[in-house]
Amino acid sequence: MADSTHPNPGPPALLCDNVVKLFRRGRGLKKKVVRALDGASLTIPQGELFGLLGPNGAGKTTLVRCIATLLIPDSGTIRLFGHDVFTDSLFCRQRIGLLTSGERTLYWKLSARDNLRFFAALYGLHGRDRDRRIDYLLELLGLREVANERLERYSSGMKQKVSLARALLHDPDILLLDEPTLGLDPQFGRFIRQFIKEELNRKQGKTILLTTHYMDEADELCDRIAFINRGKIVATRTPAEFKREIPHKEILEVRCLGQPDTTGLKHLDGIEQVQADFRDGITTLRLVMPKAEKVLSEVIELLRPQVRLLGIDVKEPTLEDVFIYMTGTSLGADTKEEIQ
């Protein structure tokens, strides 16, 4: 069943109840069924900035595409302001603003203005109202100066701004933002994050469903967050509530050159969880325990003969630690599940 948080009166902006989506891939004996969504349920009240946090392949994009009517689920219900997205898709499509990651979602041979004019027509905008809306959005996103230049001359960040303008053209009630800052440089990423929080959510009061695998982004922006893993919503809380999920715990972060054997660490007294992330020749170990200093010397003793230690730090739990604690999976993992 969907969770039952309804702080605002009226129907929730979005209700997903037990949504299942299977992908059938291959043919004959090689046929596989991938369970992309496995009974995903969530409720987003109107005006909330809601984050969907999970690793690659967890089902975030699949759920967004189901809500945006791009995918038809195998079972389950999705309602937008009380309307079923599949039986009343016209109503829902008029109220959804969609933004996906990746810069290849626009016509590069057209200018920003011409792109927006085309999509405005699809949403029934025309004449002066359309031009005023486009001018307003171009101004708001700082694109007015370059509005008549072809998109092929734009940077990735500028293209993402045009995509955001497109999502806002018809003044939608709910925004589906799928990894909106993926691949952007820090400056544009910061701008987009601030714009989402301050302008769209706080000022304009829009309901926003934001998917991300950047924990900082979810922590910074979202009123509430749902952890999604292997197609299931694992838990839904505020960021602060999530961090309280692992109280009286500390995280010992160890960075070392090479890949150590972590079997010994798991058997050390007091260590509850060991997570290893190996990138560019460096392993980052995150060990969850009640008191780090008690096992510090033993950890060093175990690792020193195997690898060169680069740094050791004791940290407060982050959202990622909570995610790992609850799911046993890192946000950097790829978790596509095959059931057959």
Place this chain on the structure above:
Amino acid sequence: MPDRGIKTELRAIGAEFVKTMRIWFSYPIMLVFWAVFPLLWVLPYIFQGRALVGSGTSEAFRQLTGSGNYLAFVLIGAMISTFVFSALWGVGNSLREETYWGTMEYIIASPTHPLVILIGKTLAEWTWSTVMVLFQALIIALFFGVQFTLAKILPVLLLVILLMIGFYGFAIAFAGFTLLIKEVHGWVHTLEWIFFLFSPIRYPVQVNPITAAVSTLIPLTWALIAIRGIILLNRTEVNLYQTVLVLTLMDIVLLTAGYFLFIYLERKTRRDGTVGMH
């Protein structure tokens, strides 16, 4: 939220038309191609005709078709088929382009029905085809002595419109397959060659009893026979009513079948989760 009525859909068709044209015009080489193509296209037919029969006319050909003007016969077939195939290319290829550009999902997720977008794309494709066909008609009139009077043009126009409506039904079904199978060139070329074989575009299908029989199922056959009758043999009334009736019936069948097939295939694509895939 703006109400959606017929005006909204017409504006969406217009927006798609303008967008397609702007993208075409952003490639200057396209303009050069279209400027010289009508002339380059006609020359091989002239040389082929001269090589085969020594001139543009043939007695054997007259016995089969009623007209000895082989070149005019072929050029009319080519003109009309240009229109027909533009419908296939217009909807099939341009949908593929939308998936390459990454814009397909945004079109599908919008309140505008994808069929509206297809109409806009086809109109753009037909505009190009019309310009080209007008060039071709000019060449036929100037160099092959074929006269285009208003009495000939109006019934031909009626037949072409009826033909195009039916082919649009065929094309939207084809667009559905394009969404599903993510391939267009092989399909369009296969269909083109089927039409070349089983309809009298380049030769009179009566030369072979099988092609003659199969060709009656293709609206292009009916249209071409009537159009050639009007242009080359001055038979405006003969068979016109019968052809109009047959084409109208075929239009109803093809449009209905095309619409429902497209709806089914578009839903299947959304069920399979392959809308945005290449």
